[in-house]
Amino acid sequence: xxxxxxxxxxxxxxxxxxxxxxxxxxxxxxxxxxxxxxxxxxxxxxxxxxxxxxxxxxxxxxxxxxxxxxxxxxxxxxxxxxxxxxxxxxxxxxxxxxxxxxxxxxxxxxxxxxxxxxxxxxxxxxxxxxxxxxxxxxxxxxxxxxxxxxxxxxxxxxxxxxxxxxxxxxxxxxxxxxxxxxxxxxxxxxxxxxxxxxxxxxxxxxxxxxxxxxxxxxxxxxxxxxxxxxxxxxxxxxxxxxxxxxxxxxxxxxxxxxxxxxxxxxxxxxxxxxxxxxxxxxxxxxxxxxxxxxxxxxxxxxxxxxxxxxxxxxxxxxxxxxxxxxxxxxxxxxxxxxxxxxxxxxxxxxxxxxxxxxxxxxxxxxxxxxxxxxxxxxxxxxxxxxxxxxxxxxxxxxxxxxxxxxxxxxxxxxxxxxxxxxxxxxxxxxxxxxxxxxxxxxxxxxxxxxxxxxxxxxxxxxxxxxxxxxxx
Amino acid sequence: xxxxxxxxxxxxxxxxxxxxxxxxxxxxxxxxxxxxxxxxxxxxxxxxxxxxxxxxxxxxxxxxxxxxxxxxxxxxxxxxxxxxxxxxxxxxxxxxxxxxxxxxxxxxxxxxxxxxxxxxxxxxxxxxxxxxxxxxxxxxxxxxxxxxxxxxxxxxxxxxxxxxxxxxxxxxxxxxxxxxxxxxxxxxxxxxxxxxxxxxxxxxxxxxxxxxxxxxxxxxxxxxxxxxxxxxxxxxxxxxxxxxxxxxxxxxxxxxxxxxxxxxxxxxxxxxxxxxxxxxxxxxxxxxxxxxxxxxxxxxxxxxxxxxxxxxxxxxxxxxxxxxxx
Numbered sequence: 001x002x003x004x005x006x007x008x009x010x011x012x013x014x015x016x017x018x019x020x021x022x023x024x025x026x027x028x029x030x031x032x033x034x035x036x037x038x039x040x041x042x043x044x045x046x047x048x049x050x051x052x053x054x055x056x057x058x059x060x061x062x063x064x065x066x067x068x069x070x071x072x073x074x075x076x077x078x079x080x081x082x083x084x085x086x087x088x089x090x091x092x093x094x095x096x097x098x099x100x101x102x103x104x105x106x107x108x109x110x111x112x113x114x115x116x117x118x119x120x121x122x123x124x125x126x127x128x129x130x131x132x133x134x135x136x137x138x139x140x141x142x143x144x145x146x147x148x149x150x151x152x153x154x155x156x157x158x159x160x161x162x163x164x165x166x167x168x169x170x171x172x173x174x175x176x177x178x179x180x181x182x183x184x185x186x187x188x189x190x191x192x193x194x195x196x197x198x199x200x201x202x203x204x205x206x207x208x209x210x211x212x213x214x215x216x217x218x219x220x221x222x223x224x225x226x227x228x229x230x231x232x233x234x235x236x237x238x239x240x241x242x243x244x245x246x247x248x249x250x251x252x253x254x255x256x257x258x259x260x261x262x263x264x265x266x267x268x269x270x271x272x273x274x275x276x277x278x279x280x281x282x283x284x285x286x287x288x289x290x291x292x293x294x295x296x297x298x299x300x301x302x303x304x305x306x307x308x309x310x311x312x313x314x315x316x317x318x319x320x321x322x323x324x325x326x327x328x329x330x331x332x333x334x335x336x337x338x339x340x341x342x343x344x345x346x347x348x349x350x351x352x353x354x355x356x357x358x359x360x361x362x363x364x365x366x367x368x369x370x371x372x373x374x375x376x377x378x379x380x381x382x383x384x385x386x387x388x389x390x391x392x393x394x395x396x397x398x399x400x401x402x403x404x405x406x407x408x409x410x411x412x413x414x415x416x417x418x419x420x421x422x423x424x425x426x427x428x429x430x431x432x433x434x435x436x437x438x439x440x441x442x443x444x445x446x447x448x449x450x451x452x453x454x455x456x457x458x459x460x461x462x463x464x465x466x467x468x469x470x471x472x
Numbered sequence: 473x474x475x476x477x478x479x480x481x482x483x484x485x486x487x488x489x490x491x492x493x494x495x496x497x498x499x500x501x502x503x504x505x506x507x508x509x510x511x512x513x514x515x516x517x518x519x520x521x522x523x524x525x526x527x528x529x530x531x532x533x534x535x536x537x538x539x540x541x542x543x544x545x546x547x548x549x550x551x552x553x554x555x556x557x558x559x560x561x562x563x564x565x566x567x568x569x570x571x572x573x574x575x576x577x578x579x580x581x582x583x584x585x586x587x588x589x590x591x592x593x594x595x596x597x598x599x600x601x602x603x604x605x606x607x608x609x610x611x612x613x614x615x616x617x618x619x620x621x622x623x624x625x626x627x628x629x630x631x632x633x634x635x636x637x638x639x640x641x642x643x644x645x646x647x648x649x650x651x652x653x654x655x656x657x658x659x660x661x662x663x664x665x666x667x668x669x670x671x672x673x674x675x676x677x678x679x680x681x682x683x684x685x686x687x688x689x690x691x692x693x694x695x696x697x698x699x700x701x702x703x704x705x706x707x708x709x710x711x712x713x714x715x716x717x718x719x720x721x722x723x724x725x726x727x728x729x730x731x732x733x734x735x736x737x738x739x740x741x742x743x744x745x746x747x748x749x750x751x752x753x754x755x756x757x758x759x760x761x762x763x764x765x766x767x768x769x770x771x772x773x774x775x776x777x778x779x780x781x782x783x784x785x786x787x788x789x790x791x792x793x794x795x796x797x798x
Contacts, residue, residue, distance in 0.1 A: 052697040085699025097690035102712045102787050111708075115700035142788040158698075 004066070005030045005194035006051075006088075006166045011063035011074065013043070013050050013218075020046050021218040024063070028166065031192040033185075035205040035226065037241070038215035040395075040423040044198045047215070048170050051196075052090055053077035067166060085116045089159030091169040091188065095151035099143040105154050106139035112161035121161075128157040132187050148294055149180030156187045169197045173204060174420075179293070179451075182208065200423045202242055203452060206230060214238050245424030247456045250435035253285035257320070259411055259443055260305065265314040267300045274300055275464045277314060282412070282443040287434070289454030290447045292464030298447045301464070302414045305445060306330045328357065331410035335417040337397040341389040347400050348385035351375060354408035374403040378433050395426025402433035406440070413437055413444045420448065431457055487784050487791050495777040502769040507555050509765075510758050517544055517758070524568040524755045542566070559766065565759035569752065574763045578745060582767070585744030588663055589733050593726065595668025596675065600718075603672070604679035609706055611684060619676065626673035631732060635666045635739045663740045671729060679718040686710035712786045723779035727772040 004027035013021040021043045028034050036044040049055050051065060051074065061075045068087035072080055092098035099108045109128075110120035129136045132153045143151055152172060159167055169188055173181035181201075185208040188195050199205050205212055206229040214222045214237055222235035229238055264277040274297030282288055292298050303309035304316065307325040315322055318329075334340045341350045351371035355362050362370070372385055378399040389397055398418055405413055415434060419427040435457070438444045448454055454461045510517060518538050522530050539545050542565075543554055558565065564574040607619040626634075642662065686692060687710050695705045737746030745764060752760035784790050 054693055054696055081696055081699050083699075084697070088697075090694065090697035092690060092694050094690065098694045100691040100709045100713070101789060103708075111695060111700070112698055115695060115698045115704065144789050155694075 003030070004028055005032075006196065007066040008047075008051070009064045009066075011047065011050060011065070012061070013046050013055065014060045015058060019218060020059075021050065024218070024220065026213060026220065028194050028196050030165070030194055032211060033189050033195045033197065033209040033226075035209035035212045036196065036198045036215055037200065037202055037205055037212055038221075039200065039241075039425050040393075042215040043218035044215045045170055046218075048168055048196070048198050050074050051168060052084065052088070053080035068164075085112075086162050087164055087166065089162070089164040089167040091152070091155050091159045091167060091172045093171040093174055095146075095148055095155050096143055098155050099151065101143055104140050104142055105146065105151070108143070109139070109154065109158045109161055112158055116162075124161060124163075125157070128160060131190060132157050133183075149183070152180070152184050153187055156184065160190075160193075164193075166194045166196070169195060171199055172197065173199070173201065202229060202238075202245060202424065212238070214241055241424070245428050247428055247431050247453060248435050249457055249459075250285070250287055250438040253283045253438075253443075253459065256284050258283050259319060261315075261317040261320070262305075263315040263317070265301075265304065265316060266312045267297055267304055267309065268312040269297070269300065273312070278462070278464075279314075280462060282445070284411070284441045284443055285438050286460075287438050287444045287446060287458045289458035289461035290445060290464060291449065291451050291454050291461055293449070296464040298464060299416060302332065302416055302445065302447060305412065306332060306414055325412075328354070328408065329410060330412045330414065331405050331408050333398075333401055333405060333413065333415040333418045335420055337394070337401045337418070338389055340401060341397070343388060343390055345388070346386045347375070347380075347383070347389060347392070348372065350389060350400060351403045351407060354404060370407060371403070374407050375400070377406070377436070378403045379429055393426075395422050395429065398422060398426070398430050399433055402430060402437065406433070406437050409440065410442055413442045415444060415446045417448055418446070419453070420450070427453075484784070484791060488781065491777050491780045491784075494780075495773050499770060499773050502773070503556060503559070503766065504552070506762050506766045506769065507552050509762055511548060511551070513756075513758060517542065520756055520758065521568040524757055525571075564763040564766075567752070567757055567760055569755050569757045569760075574759050577748060577760070578763055578767070581743065581745045581748055584742060585733055585737065585746070587660060588667070588737065588742060588744060589729055591660065591664035592667035592671070593729060595664055596672035597722070599669060600672040600675040600679060603676045604683055604718075605706060605711075607676075607680045608683040608687060608710075609703060611687075616680075619680070623673040623677045623680075626670055627677065629670065631667055631670040632735050632739060634670050635663070635736055638662055638666050639739065659740050659742060663736050663742055667729070667732065667736055671725060674725075675718060675721055678721055679714060682714040682717050683710055686714045715786060716783055719779045719782055723772075723776040726775040727768065730768040730771055 006028040008027075009025045011021060011024040012019065024047060026034070036047060038044045046055070046059075050059075050061050053074065053076075055061060055077070057077075061077075063074055065072045065074050065080075067084070070083060070087070072083055074080055099105065103111075106125070109125055113120040125139075126136060128134070129139070134150065134153055134157060138146065138150070139154075146154065156167075156172075159169075167188055172188065173184050181204055185197075185204070188197070189208075197205070197209065202212070206226050209226040212224050212226050212229055213220050214224075214235075216237065222237040224234050224238050228234055230242060234242075258281040260282040262278055262280045264279055266277050267274045275292070278301070280288065290298055290301060300309060304311055307316075307330065318325060341347075345353075348368055348371045351374055352367040355367045355370060368385075375381065375383065375385060380396060380399055380403065383392065383396060389400065392400065398421075401418075413434075418434070419430050422430060431453075434444055434446065446454065446458060451461070513520070518535055521538055521542070522528075522535075527534070543551055546554065555565070562575055564578065566572065567574050567577065570577075603619045603622070607616040610616055683706070687706065691709050692705050695709050696702075700709075733744065734746035734749050736742070737744045738750065749760065749764050751757075752764075
């Protein structure tokens with residue numbers, strides 16, 4: 001094999017007769033950031049877990065692996081993990097899920113040594129904090145007292161503790177906001193390390209990786225230098241992937257009078273104002289993006305717009321008057337679509353539900369027909385309308401709630417991170433659904449921590465700057 | 473990690489204060505209910521006292537004397553305060569049956585019962601902890617199956633049936649200990665093991681399930697990817713969070729442990745409060761029953777407050793002030 005930092009040859013993973021990864025071979029060069037990109041279910045996370053020996057015993061793993069000058073057999077999981085402790089660092093997707101909640105972050109970092117029976121090295125920890133911009137005083141605090149971006153850096157510090165030449169990272173930026181995502185990627189490659197990163201964010205990878213491998217059905221479908229991922233010369237599958245994830249912007253709103261207006265709105269948590277006084281106007285058909293770091297009051301703002309949270313100061317005017325929202329005027333879409341549906345109802349009934357509260361009572365058959373038409377418009381025509389919500393994929397459940405929202409025809413639709421759990425293709429479909437609802441005349445407020453997406457989708461974007469952040 | 477675990481000490485005093493306040497209120501509320509057994513019971517207490525003493529044709533003077541002696545001529549709230557004041561001074565009233573102070577009679581017998589309950593609690597804590605760890609360490613293999621078989625069988629068998637079987641086969645069959653113990657140490661061990669192992673079955677099932685769940689979660693996976701051995705992951709990463717539901721269940725069933733002790737004491741002829749209490753129950757000797765229930769309730773409150781405090785020690789998130797990150 002070559003002098004690669006990590007060489008994978010003929011890696012296959014199967015569960016019974018279902019083959020998830022087929023005969024995969026690639027090299028990770030020293031100092032290279034290699035991105036494994038693909039849609040949900042393409043096998044990219046399975047590849048990573050196979051390399052770390054984390055797949056369950058029911059998975060059949062074949063192939064060879066060479067790391068840190070050692071030949072390893074990925075099918076002997078226990079032996080593999082013991083050898084990898086020094087050779088490969090691992091950064092998990094969600095920093096809060098990676099840390100044991102009952103142990104301080106310092107203990108989490110020190111575990112790198114203790115797991116292998118060594119004594120922790122305080123000088124190395126201090127050096128890592130310095131490099132990664134971590135406050136050493138915070139280390140004795142517990143994970144729940146940290147912000148997501150900072151905790152992900154601490155996880156990187158933990159992965160780098162034993163100075164492994166290779167780091168594997170599973171969607172390391174998906175739980176942090178856009179500003180922190182770039183910082184996290186910079187921390188990962190710090191010092192010329194080799195990084196294998198799994199992601200569905202082609203955009204971020206094109207900016208931060210060296211090389212991109214596109215996975216489809218457990219095979220490498222295409223390979224490109226990261227800088228040329230969006231070029232005309234990029235391989236066909238990569239261009240298709242990029243197009244599938246391309247986001248549409250709804251048509252410009254009409255010049256109708258604003259249906260909602262905020263004047264110097266102030267919201268508080270405890271006694272602390274969340275953001276400086278905020279003024280905004282929303283016209284029918286307008287899509288307004290709201291972006292801000294975790295804890296900046298995005299969800300509180302939605303609650304105030306929905307009339308659930310009284311403002312501490314300032315005015316919220318609806319149709320120019322200060323009044324609470326009428327029934328059915330405001331509708332909220334949630335990040336976790338599944339939890340907003342009755343699990344015992346078929347999706348047809350979930351979608352038709354708004355038709356049961358209006359002034360006109362439609363017959364059951366008419367309601368079902370309307371629901372089916374709406375499901376079809378959300379690209380769910382081939383899904384059996386008698387299925388229950390939990391039988392659908394995450395992306396499909398979010399589009400079911402969009403179909404329901406489209407039937408409800410609220411004047412104001414509030415969407416709280418509706419796409420954060422979706423892969424690029426599903427996100428694109430969900431955004432199309434939102435755009436359709438806006439084009440039909442609803443005003444949409446779209447909250448996200450993905451600034452790039454908001455810039456492409458929304459007519460205007462409001463940034464919430466926290467008045468003061470208690471956490472770094 | 474030693475030392476650093478206690479670094480986030482900011483929420484401690486308030487959280488501990490809350491637990492103490494809750495415990496105090498619970499104890500006070502329970503004392504009202506326990507005391508109310510007497511005025512709520514049907515019939516005139518004096519008749520019950522006379523019945524307990526088997527005096528069939530009392531004179532008017534005897535009745536008046538009893539009424540004054542037991543404070544039954546006072547209004548209810550005075551009787552409660554009077555009773556509460558007595559309890560706080562360690563005076564649990566006079567037995568209706570014998571006329572002797574209940575506190576003295578109970579104190580003579582209580583240490584033996586506490587020995588039994590304490591030892592059986594220790595047995596079941598160690599037993600269920602060990603079995604659950606073994607089951608999860610070798611999940612799906614024969615140690616796990618064996619443990620699960622034990623928990624299913626013993627969760628279904630009442631402790632007294634097990635006790636009778638042990639008497640039959642261990643004491644009579646093997647000649648270990650005596651059927652009429654008179655307080656021999658070997659009997660204490662037998663009774664504690666029976667009570668403990670029977671009680672531990674459900675706890676083992678619970679702890680095994682939560683441990684297995686923790687072993688499949690993110691922190692355990694991250695530790696695996698860093699080369700940690702399964703045994704270390706089990707002890708350091710998975711066990712502390714898994715202990716929380718187990719501790720809660722443990723605290724709840726301590727009440728049953730105390731309530732169940734008299735039956736076993738009778739079977740093993742252990743000189744605890746059991747026989748005394750059964751006698752008191754048979755003649756409705758209310759002050760004795762009151763005193764026993766009060767002690768059981770206070771022990772329960774003490775144990776569940778300790779469990780809450782232990783939970784604070786294990787999970788720093790519980791120490792945090794109520795507001796905080798969503």
